[in-house]
Amino acid sequence: MxxxxxxxxxxxxxxxxxxxxxxxxxxxxxxxxxxxxxxxxxxxxxxxxxxxxxxxxxxxxxxxxxxxxxxxxxxxxxxxxxxxxxxxxxxxxxxxxxxxxxxxxxxxxxxxxxxxxxxxxxxxxxxxxxxxxxxxxxxxxxxxxxxxxxxxxxxxxxxxxxxxxxxxxxxxxxxxxxxxxxxxxxxxxxxxxxxxxxxxxxxxxxxxxxxxxxxxxxxxxSDPTTVRQLGLRQAGSVLSAAITAHHADGLTELTVSGGTLFLPKMDRPVGAKTRVRILAQDIIVAGSLPRDLSALNILPAEVTTVQPGSGPGVVIQMRSGSDHLLARITRRSAEKMRLKPGAHVFAVIKAVSVARTDIGTR
Structure with missing residues (x-):
């Protein structure tokens, strides 16, 4: 219907x-x-x-x-x-x-x-x-x-x-x-x-x-052209995921299309489907695979769109697996890294930045 x-x-x-x-x-x-x-x-x-x-x-x-x-x-x-x-x-x-x-x-x-x-x-x-x-x-x-x-x-x-x-x-x-x-x-x-x-x-x-x-x-x-309507502080992406493990250190492991995420422990069984919202302001873009970094969540990605804002920032849309991620960074950083469609990068996400209210069932 x-x-x-x-x-x-x-x-x-x-x-x-x-x-x-x-x-x-x-x-x-x-x-x-x-x-x-x-x-x-x-x-x-x-x-x-x-x-x-x-x-x-x-x-x-x-x-x-x-x-x-x-x-x-x-x-x-x-x-x-x-x-x-x-x-x-x-x-x-x-x-x-x-x-x-x-x-x-x-x-x-x-x-x-x-x-x-x-x-x-x-x-x-x-x-x-x-x-x-x-x-x-x-x-x-x-x-x-x-x-x-x-x-x-x-x-x-x-x-x-x-x-x-x-x-x-x-x-x-x-x-x-x-x-x-x-x-x-x-x-x-x-x-x-x-x-x-x-x-x-x-x-x-x-x-x-x-x-x-x-x-x-x-x-x-996750469309960068809609960021203004959504609000810069609320812009982000929604990823479908499956819970694969609960670890003794209080983290839950999830599989997304682009790799693996570790989030604070979720009260759901292994195998359950879920969706995770990641804000654009909580993603760091790296030009090469970071090493000796405290962040556990690093997803390989390809830049698809670079959307300039009215101020000093730009919104970067990246494809990771079948998902799209948004990152909000400064124009200076984007120019220094020479980010443009087709560039291969890594999206770095802090586990603690994903609030429980941004996790739902699927």
Whole structure:
């Protein structure tokens, strides 16, 4: 099941004109405030009627100005999760969840209360009142209620924005499970690069109502031309990895396409798939294989792009195996090393620079 849309809409402060597809998995709508993210998701939900265009869900037009189709929200069969849980305070968690089933088609199979509760880790909360839940627990219940309506697609508008960092860390693993264990496509609005890097399988980068870039998360996030939109301090790369060993000195060994990485011990079994986000500012570029260096992570790479910035820095994109890495260095260093596409280099990464929040399941 997938979604495709091509819409235009005039907003008070910008003109929206977007076209992209949402495949299975989590597609993140990312961009600065006012770029059109919430406008797009509201158009998909039916809360906003675009001026022109079409939205096709699983081959069915749910909006098409040429065909004069504009299904009301309740007929689109979409689950919408907002920034706040919007739970009914007078109902228990179980009754909030069962409320979602009232809107589920009775002639179609779907998840049970038990399976959804287990997936989201809320089985022990069923008899609790919403007022006694943490922010992360409320959001998990809201997601469960949406799932039990048997939606064809989930819409999430910055579901973690109102949570503090501990609560975000609490809910992220459950969103990863949702991504990996269900076939429902998810359109996910966020302004957090770290969130997008950890969760998204594909990314649509918006700015001023237009799509700047869309595609697999690994490609979009490691594209040097998108660094300005992502923010220099947040620019980086996402690597798929497999855990190969846990060592007695507290390090976990991972295999990536370009070689081996050692990171602080991860609480996951050998053989598990994971993804690692490495910031551009945490990579040193070496022209030859470094020796007698404290850094354990050294990946051979080939320079693919040298992107000058407006200041004294440049962004270097390198290919290591099938992955792309970004490094932010000074223009002076790039000129001294004569870095240009095709140059063979080594990417040096500190193990301690990779935060636990930058490691997710795959």
């Amino acid at each position: 997938s979604l495709s849309l091509e819409i235009t809409h005039q907003m008070p402060d910008f003109s929206l004109s977007v076209s992209f597809e949402v495949p299975p998995g989590i597609t993140a709508l990312f961009g600065p405030s006012g770029s059109g993210k919430t406008t797009v998701i509201n158009a998909v939900s039916g809360l906003l009627k675009p001026d022109a265009g079409r939205i096709i869900l699983a081959g069915e037009p749910i909006f098409d100005t040429s065909l004069r189709i504009n299904l009301p929200p309740h007929k689109r069969r979409l689950g919408y999760v907002f920034q706040d849980g919007r739970l009914f305070p007078h109902l228990s968690v179980e009754k909030n969840l069962l409320y979602g089933q009232r809107f589920a088609p009775q002639d179609e199979p779907g998840p049970s209360l038990e399976s959804v509760s287990e997936l989201l880790g809320i089985s022990s909360l069923l008899q609790r009142a919403p007022g006694s839940l943490s922010g992360g627990e409320k959001q998990r219940v809201a997601i469960g209620r949406a799932l039990l309506s048997r939606p064809r697609m989930l819409l999430m508008d910055e579901p973690l924005a109102a949570l503090d960092e501990p609560r975000k860390e609490e809910i992220l693993p459950y969103l990863e499970r949702l991504r990996d264990q269900t076939v429902i496509p998810i359109l996910y609005v966020s302004h957090s690069v770290a969130e997008v890097a950890r969760l998204a399988t594909s990314v649509v980068l918006l700015d001023k109502g237009s799509v700047l870039r869309s595609g697999p998360a690994e490609q979009v996030l």
